[in-house]
Amino acid sequence: MENLTTEQISESPILWAITFIAVAWVMLQSIVFLIKSFKAGREMGIPEEKLRIAFKTGTLSAIGPSIVIVTGMISLLITVGGPTALMRLAYIGNIIYELLSVGFATEAHGVESIKSEITPKIFATALWCMALGSFGWVLFSTLFTHKLEILRTKMAGGKKALIPVISSAAMLGAYGYFNAGYVSSLNHNTVAIFSGFISMFIIIKIYRKTNKKWLNEWGLSIAMFIGMIIASLV
Secondary structure, three states: OOOOOHHHHHOOHHHHHHHHHHHHHHHHHHHHHHHHHHHHHHHOOOOHHHHHHHHHHHHHHOHHHHHHHHHHHHHHHHHHOHHHHHHHHHHOOOHHHHHHHHHHHHHHOOOOOOHHHOOHHHHHHHHHHHHHHHHHHHHHHHHHHHHHHHHHHHHOOOOHHHHHHHHHHHHHHHHHHHHHHHHHOOOHHHHHHHHHHHHHHHHHHHHHHHOOHHHHHHHHHHHHHHHHHHHHHO
8 A cells, every 4th residue: 555646545446345335325325214204294194296396396406505516526536536525425515524624634744735745644634534523423413313302392391383493493593503604704605695595585486476386396406506606706
């Protein structure tokens, strides 16, 4: 291994094999969750048509974020190679965090995050930084996800009617937290946020008047694209 270059290591068949197994596992989990969600929906008495609409809407809404990730993946491909970029984004899906990990590793060794300057030692440091930095998320999800329902019920004081309210408030709080920095930065990120918000508001208004299903399904992706385009033009 000592005689191998960074490119040979980062594109090695071993890494590709590990990546294939990891990505296949994520896809298998997604299929299992999808089957279970449909089963739970039927048990709750949700009509089959609504289940299909929810699935289609969720699939189409994922297009926008996925394109953003694929676009950012180019930067990660240059620095850590195809297998690592594919595996990390298939699991974490946060291009900013992965690039930060590479930046921390290269800065620790006193070089810039340019692939031609990344040695095998720096490459290994970057991988450890990525893995250890996200280990807490995986550990928490494994140990405490099944306990969150109990916590949510206790927060609602045992009142089932309050559970949807608490869940909605938690989601709004999470989105608000993630967007607060972009709103207050007063740059192209702010333009993208407000452009997307106004676009989504208009799309919802048009949907409620026309009741066109495709607007409900494609609305989020359309609003995201409009926000990105306007921000890039400003």
